[in-house]
Amino acid sequence: MSKIKQAVDGTGEASAEPSPDHYDRLQELKAFDESKSGVKGLADAGISKVPRIFLRPADELASDYPIFGTHLKIPVIDFGIRRSSVVDGVRRAAESLGFFQVVNHGVPTGALEGMLRAAGGFHELPREVKMMFYSRELERRVKFGSNFDLYQSRDVTMDYSKQIKRLGTTLFELLSEALGLKPDHLLSLDCAKGHAILSHYYPACPEPELTMGTTKHSDPDFLTILLQDGIGGLQVLHQSQWVNVSPVPGALVVNIGDLLQLMSNDKFKSVEHRVLVNHDGPRVSVACFFTPHLYPSTKMYGPIKDLLSEDNPPDSNNGLFQPSAALSKMWRMGGCSWKREKLYLERDFGLSWEDRGILVEPLCPRCHQAQETIDHLLFSTVRQTDSKSLLMELKVTTLGKQVLQLAWVVRDSCGYLRGYGDKQATTNSALGAEYKALF
Ligand SMILES: O=C(O)CCC(=O)C(=O)O
Numbered sequence: 001m002s003k004i005k006q007a008v009d010g011t012g013e014a015s016a017e018p019s020p021d022h023y024d025r026l027q028e029l030k031a032f033d034e035s036k037s038g039v040k041g042l043a044d045a046g047i048s049k050v051p052r053i054f055l056r057p058a059d060e061l062a063s064d065y066p067i068f069g070t071h072l073k074i075p076v077i078d079f080g081i082r083r084s085s086v087v088d089g090v091r092r093a094a095e096s097l098g099f100f101q102v103v104n105h106g107v108p109t110g111a112l113e114g115m116l117r118a119a120g121g122f123h124e125l126p127r128e129v130k131m132m133f134y135s136r137e138l139e140r141r142v143k144f145g146s147n148f149d150l151y152q153s154r155d156v157t158m159d160y161s162k163q164i165k166r167l168g169t170t171l172f173e174l175l176s177e178a179l180g181l182k183p184d185h186l187l188s189l190d191c192a193k194g195h196a197i198l199s200h201y202y203p204a205c206p207e208p209e210l211t212m213g214t215t216k217h218s219d220p221d222f223l224t225i226l227l228q229d230g231i232g233g234l235q236v237l238h239q240s241q242w243v244n245v246s247p248v249p250g251a252l253v254v255n256i257g258d259l260l261q262l263m264s265n266d267k268f269k270s271v272e273h274r275v276l277v278n279h280d281g282p283r284v285s286v287a288c289f290f291t292p293h294l295y296p297s298t299k300m301y302g303p304i305k306d307l308l309s310e311d312n313p314p315d316s317n318n319g320l321f322q323p324s325a326a327l328s329k330m331w332r333m334g335g336c337s338w339k340r341e342k343l344y345l346e347r348d349f350g351l352s353w354e355d356r357g358i359l360v361e362p363l364c365p366r367c368h369q370a371q372e373t374i375d376h377l378l379f380s381t382v383r384q385t386d387s388k389s390l391l392m393e394l395k396v397t398t399l400g401k402q403v404l405q406l407a408w409v410v411r412d413s414c415g416y417l418r419g420y421g422d423k424q425a426t427t428n429s430a431l432g433a434e435y436k437a438l439f
């Protein structure tokens with residue numbers, strides 16, 4: 001029996017780190033998966049060491065950016081002040097840090113507190129109950145937004161969802177104005193039409209410096225509104241330094257997503273961020289993503305024409321982006337964006353962004369839908385200026401595995417497991433084979 005399984009079952013010693021000589025990564029992954037207990041299961045078992053499958057690679061640790069001193073703070077914008085000042089504040093933040101916090105935002109404190117309790121409550125259900133929902137099947141997942149009735153907090157989540165949609169609408173109006181557009185411009189492009197709510201639960205970690213809660217990423221949506229509890233750990237990358245997003249009671253954190261960066265022709269910044277884990281915990285956060293991926297749509301998203309001029313031509317790195325019903329599944333599988341797609345192509349396959357237009361091989365032998373989804377994803381992203389996008393046949397089974405893995409990681413939404421997935425999925429091509437073995 002593996003050390004991880006022993007730790008989860010309570011049948012072994014607390015330490016789950018195998019000796020380097022006897023490290024069988026696949027076995028550890030399988031054991032973790034089969035325990036169906038997530039990272040919280042490890043924390044509950046009282047492990048004193050982070051299992052090796054979750055350790056940050058040494059080269060990543062060594063090349064990490066420093067943490068900014070306390071003098072740079074994520075701006076806190078009070079929505080109770082004059083509208084023109086609010087718009088100014090939103091513009092400044094969206095153009096520089098890509099992140100801001102809002103207070104006096106109109107979402108009642110009860111809804112915020114209730115949502116955090118509900119989100120934490122799910123993860124704190126007895127292991128036997130949660131196990132029933134543990135799955136890597138695409139259509140069954142432990143995830144807020146699509147499985148409300150899996151647990152008792154349906155009403156709380158629905159109420160929060162309504163409140164947050166209202167705030168999202170206000171934010172899109174302010175952001176439109178901040179771009180010099182009519183207040184309803186972004187709303188008329190359906191920016192507030194769909195949103196997904198995803199909860200995170202980061203258990204207290206015995207060795208937080210060796211792992212990561214959520215690895216560095218940018219959000220692939222229009223906009224994210226994040227509710228975090230008082231623990232802290234969220235950091236934003238700014239000028240090659242990590243800036244803490246310190247919890248402010250009653251505040252909501254807002255950040256620009258990749259799509260809004262694209263639409264604003266890079267005026268607004270979708271910045272990379274990550275979440276550290278902590279000796280204290282658990283930390284609970286609830287992210288609400290405003291995204292077009294959740295409903296069928298033929299809209300194309302690219303730089304807003306009114307923002308373009310001879311002095312401000314479309315950014316040549318931008319692609320046009322078309323969501324689709326199939327793409328919506330893709331997004332729910334773990335998120336993908338033109339940025340991430342570009343990264344996969346360039347870094348993992350040595351292909352240029354210009355060479356896109358890809359035929360995808362079946363991804364998952366057991367899951368036909370995933371195959372359709374990826375087909376649509378890659379075909380529905382077309383380059384704005386490139387009329388001769390060529391169709392290349394590419395054996396992307398590995399890419400497929402990586403995406404599926406990412407999905408699994410996101411779905412677990414739990415602690416340093418995400419740290420395992422996001423980073424290595426795109427850098428370690430051998431991982432595809434590892435995951436293949438899991439099916
Ligand atoms: O947990 C957090 O604070 C942030 C999570 C996050 O960045 C995300 O879900 O995209």
Ligand SMILES: [Fe+2]
Pocket residue numbers: 217218219273
């Ligand atoms: Fe994020």
